[in-house]
Amino acid sequence: MPKTVQFRPKSVLLWSCISLIGAVGWGMVALARGEEISAVWLVLAALGSYAIAYRFYSRFIARKVLAVDDTRATPAERLEDGVDYHPTDRRVLFGHHFAAIAGAGPLVGPVLAAQMGYLPGTVWIIVGVIFAGAVQDMIVLFLSMRRDGKSLGQMAREEIGKVGGAAALIGVFAIMIILLAVLAMVVVNALAESPWGTFSVSMTLPIALFMGFYLRYLRPGRVVETSVIGVALLLLAILGGGWIQNSSMAEYFLWSPETLVFCLVGYGFFASVLPVWMLLAPRDYLSTFMKVGTIALMAVGVLIAAPTLKAEPVTEFASTGDGPVFAGSLFPFLFITIACGALSGFHALVSSGTTPKLIQKESQVRMIGYGSMLTESFVAVMALIAASVLEPGLFYAMNSPAALLGPTVDTASEAVKNLGFTITPDQLTDAARAVEEETLVGRTGGAPTLAVGMAEIFAAVLGGAGMKAFWYHFAIMFEALFILTTVDAGTRVGRFMLQDMLGNVWKPIGRVNWKPGIWITSALVVGAWGYFLYAGVTDPLGGIKQLFPLFGIANQLLAAVALAVTTTVLIKSGKLRWAWVTGVPLAWDVAVTFTAGWQKIFSDDPTIGFFALRDQYAQAIEDGKLLPGATNMDDMHTIVLNNTVDGVIMAVFLLLVLTVLVNCAVVCVRALRAPEPLPSAESPYVVSEIDLTAPEPAKELTGARE
Amino acid sequence: MRLRRIMRQLRWYAREITGEAEYERYCARHPGRPVPTRGEYERMRSRHRETHPHSRCC
Numbered sequence: 062m063p064k065t066v067q068f069r070p071k072s073v074l075l076w077s078c079i080s081l082i083g084a085v086g087w088g089m090v091a092l093a094r095g096e097e098i099s100a101v102w103l104v105l106a107a108l109g110s111y112a113i114a115y116r117f118y119s120r121f122i123a124r125k126v127l128a129v130d131d132t133r134a135t136p137a138e139r140l141e142d143g144v145d146y147h148p149t150d151r152r153v154l155f156g157h158h159f160a161a162i163a164g165a166g167p168l169v170g171p172v173l174a175a176q177m178g179y180l181p182g183t184v185w186i187i188v189g190v191i192f193a194g195a196v197q198d199m200i201v202l203f204l205s206m207r208r209d210g211k212s213l214g215q216m217a218r219e220e221i222g223k224v225g226g227a228a229a230l231i232g233v234f235a236i237m238i239i240l241l242a243v244l245a246m247v248v249v250n251a252l253a254e255s256p257w258g259t260f261s262v263s264m265t266l267p268i269a270l271f272m273g274f275y276l277r278y279l280r281p282g283r284v285v286e287t288s289v290i291g292v293a294l295l296l297l298a299i300l301g302g303g304w305i306q307n308s309s310m311a312e313y314f315l316w317s318p319e320t321l322v323f324c325l326v327g328y329g330f331f332a333s334v335l336p337v338w339m340l341l342a343p344r345d346y347l348s349t350f351m352k353v354g355t356i357a358l359m360a361v362g363v364l365i366a367a368p369t370l371k372a373e374p375v376t377e378f379a380s381t382g383d384g385p386v387f388a389g390s391l392f393p394f395l396f397i398t399i400a401c402g403a404l405s406g407f408h409a410l411v412s413s414g415t416t417p418k419l420i421q422k423e424s425q426v427r428m429i430g431y432g433s434m435l436t437e438s439f440v441a442v443m444a445l446i447a448a449s450v451l452e453p454g455l456f457y458a459m460n461s462p463a464a465l466l467g468p469t470v471d472t473a474s475e476a477v478k479n480l481g482f483t484i485t486p487d488q489l490t491d492a493a494r495a496v497e498e499e500t501l502v503g504r505t506g507g508a509p510t511l512a513v514g515m516a517e518i519f520a521a522v523l524g525g526a527g528m529k530a531f532w533y534h535f536a537i538m539f540e541a542l543f544i545l546t547t548v549d550a551g552t553r554v555g556r557f558m559l560q561d562m563l564g565n566v567w568k569p570i571g572r573v574n575w576k577p578g579i580w581i582t583s584a585l586v587v588g589a590w591g592y593f594l595y596a597g598v599t600d601p602l603g604g605i606k607q608l609f610p611l612f613g614i615a616n617q618l619l620a621a622v623a624l625a626v627t628t629t630v631l632i633k634s635g636k637l638r639w640a641w642v643t644g645v646p647l648a649w650d651v652a653v654t655f656t657a658g659w660q661k662i663f664s665d666d667p668t669i670g671f672f673a674l675r676d677q678y679a680q681a682i683e684d685g686k687l688l689p690g691a692t693n694m695d696d697m698h699t700i701v702l703n704n705t706v707d708g709v710i711m712a713v714f715l716l717l718v719l720t721v722l723v724n725c726a727v728v729c730v731r732a733l734r735a736p737e738p739l740p741s742a743e744s745p746y747v748v749s750e751i752d753l754t755a756p757e758p759a760k761e762l763t764g765a766r767e
Numbered sequence: 768m769r770l771r772r773i774m775r776q777l778r779w780y781a782r783e784i785t786g787e788a789e790y791e792r793y794c795a796r797h798p799g800r801p802v803p804t805r806g807e808y809e810r811m812r813s814r815h816r817e818t819h820p821h822s823r824c825c
Contacts, residue, residue: 143789143796144815153783160784166825240825277813281806284785285778338813346785401825410822546823553820573818616825 076116083109090180090374097369100446103179104363107187107442111435114191119431122196126631126639127203129423134749136209137419146210148421148751151428157419159433160349161411162198163356164543166401166616167437169247169507171445172514173609174398175456176386178375179449181395183442189396189403190438193646197620198408199430200627200643205413206420207743213413217626217721219742220633225724229622232717233410234558236615238586239710240407241551242593243612244544245329246605249321249598250506251537254499256314257302258534259321262541263314264298265347266328272343288346292354295347295542299534306497318598325548326591332549333556333583341549348546355539359443359515366521372449372456377481385461385480386505387606388668393657397613402441404650406619408434422753447514448507454484455492455501459510462603463503464690473502495526496533505605512536555586596703601690602674610661611707617654618718624650625725633732633739651722658715662708671708675701786812 086106089098123129137148149157174182205211211219214233218226252258272291280286305311316324332340378384379391387398401407412430420426448456457480458466458473466473470486477484493501496516501509516532524531557573559582564571570578597604624647631640664670667677678700681688691697732739782788789812794802803811 143793145819147792150783153780156780156784161821162824164823164825169825244825277806277809281804281809282787282790284787285781288785336813337816338809342813342816349784405824407822407824411824414822547825550821550823554822557820 076113079109079112083113090183093374097371099367099369100363100450101367103183103370103442103446104360106183107439110187110191111439114195115427115431115435118191119195119199119427122199122431122642123424123427126636126642127200127426129203129426131422131424131753132749133423134747134751135206135420135423136417136744137421138749138751139744139747140209140418145415146418149419151421151425154416154419154421154425155429155433156353158411158416158429159436160352161414161416162405162408162433163352163437163440164401164547165244165247165508165540166405166407167441168444168511168540170399170401170613171441172448172507172510173386173460173605174395175372175445175448176376176384176460177379177391177395178373179370179445180374181379181391182399182445185396185399186403186438186441186445189399190434193620193624193650194402194404194408194438195431195434196642196646197404197406197623197627198412198434199426200631201409201623202412202417202420202430203423203426204627204630206417206423206426209744210415210418211413211742213409213623213626216413216630216742217622220626220630221721221724221728225721228717228720228724229626230558230562232622232714232721233619234555234562235710235714235717236406236619237551237555237558238589239593239608239612239615241329241548241555241590242597243605243608245322245325245548245590245594246597246608247506247508248541248544249318249325249594250504250605251508251512251541252316252321253318254315255537256311257306257497257530258537258541259314259316260305261295261298261302261534261538262545264301265295265344265538265542265545266340268294268298269340269343269347272346273339276343277338284346287343288350291343291347292350295351295538299531299538302534303497303530319595322591322595322598325594326587328545329548329552329591330583330587332545333552333587334579341546341553344542344546344549348542351539351542355536356440356443358519359447360439362515362518362522363443363446366518368446368450368518368521370446370449371452373453383668385457385465385606387609388666389610389657389660393653393660394610396653397610397617397657399441400613400616400620402438402444404617404620404646406616406621406623409619409623421751422749444511447511447518450514450517451510452484452488454482455489455513456510457482458484458489459501459504459513460507461503462505462606462690464602466503470500470502495529497530498533505603507605508537508540511540552583552586552590555590556582559586596699596706599699600703601692601696601700607703607707610657611711614654614657614661614711615714617650618658618714621647621650621654621718622721625722629725629728629732630741632729634741634743635738637733654718655715658711661711662715671704671711675704675708678704 082105086102086109089102090106137146140146171182208216214226214230217229252262268291272287276287305314382390387394454477457477466476470489473489474484474486489502496513512533515536516529519532520526520529560571569575572578597608600607624643628640628643628647660669661671665673667674678688678697682697790805790808793808
């Protein structure tokens, strides 16, 4: 029985204080006009809001909406096999789950969204996570846990039907391809023409291989020891990069974007067919350690350095919609640019993957699902802060497409002036020299901007201006490491999906141990994202500007699928009363994604609509004219082709998701009309024998036997 | 003493999160049967991972 409401004076006082801190933070953020405010206020507003949301809203969802039941055995307990299923300490599982959901996404989106000022982004990240993102993660986790850890696709098939299930599956695969291409593009843009970055990131390969062999043959299973050695080598590689940069060997690591594309595609293929122990597993350890370490460092850095935000709270691009970083007005485009950190559909795949098979007690979905997502949101807030501490002039000089900025610091300075901001050519040169890069002009993709911001914050705390270059490349390395891990893990997951789908048509290809099948499907997956990567990198109008909206819409569409499935399951299980908990975010998300998608397809404005731009350039080709961005006729044809492909992909995404939504609506209506509840795929109740109330020292918790 | 306790907690956490502690748990779960050596166990684990890919988000 849930306890009756009690008001203990101590608890009331504590939560009043937390509310007050959050309110002061919000007040300072909202009321600052015409003066620069400290980033600390943003941090306080965020933390205060998270604390209240976690304490009250997530508890409400757990108790009322989901009715979690700790007397019910979780799949980890019922099906324990010591391999896939075993009850795991909640703190450990929190770490696992957080490491699986957080990557480069929450770091990139907020940086790009800083184009509209720090205020809209901050509000969306915090409100979005509380009412949409964390809710989605927690409820999907719960539903999957009640179904023995089934995936989102399987749940869609069982609870909604074959058509919706198939559409969801194809949608997930297509979205994954775009996601991998965009993330790989962020790496390419960060490493192109930078010997330091290229050297230190390519050194992660031999380091990971060394760790893999060390773990397999010298010290089997000693992961902590191996990871410590790996991280030390990684830091050496960053220092080594600085040395390479200033030596005669620099030219060997000065790679063009096209070269990097081929390296990444080759890497993606080999990494996904090589044994897991050789590359993927050690990389995963490295990236987890770096992730936790750097995020902690960033939080401490922001609090100690307390930088002031140089960006405007709300820029004019929010209303005009003609910002250089991404086109379109605040609604809907801000909400698709910041996906990870506020609402990310991809998390539904992680929440219905390994995590639900490891939960000890049902009530822990709150800490693991809701709590991990709040933490990711905090990472996004810090990324937004890092981008907002830069001079706006520098921000636009780094993030506008090359076509707008022109080739030199002088043209870039002029272009930034036309946007309404100022930065002198000398300042641009100095900024690049401070982080020991050739140039910072047109370094789109978010990673370099974040790295400059992080270097600014870290150097203020540790090492001063002399350490800026080190911190910059540390940040680049940290992001590239995440992304490369996502690229090889994602290629593998994509391969399995493809094998699964193609296996229905031709049996042998579905066999997971048949080598030629593995090679063919890996090559297909790598080829697919490689195509979009190459098209993006060579896009004369700037690949990030073209492809990032596609990625954001795709990710949010996946969230629509997840929220539609969860809403349907809630209604099917007779909880219409609480269906608004996922129904409201679903309605919002559908409004955002379908408006954005519609504009991307049908807008007459060539800066927004794929087909409008296509028509404009196609017309110019007929007239034999060159339009801005293109230096020759080949460029013109590339632009026409890319926009056609992007527009078609966009339409396919929308149709797939629409299929799922219609199917869900039909099931909901059927459930409401049925006199009896419709059958559910939930596993039957089994009483739990795990007792967590007995006091136990931490050492004795699951798996802690020494 | 407090520092030692914190260090022990940290070590416990690091071993748990990396999966280093899984081997002991596996051995404890299968008492009486011949247990695999550490190397054999890790090979078994990596074979398993080969066919069970984990999704990672962005």
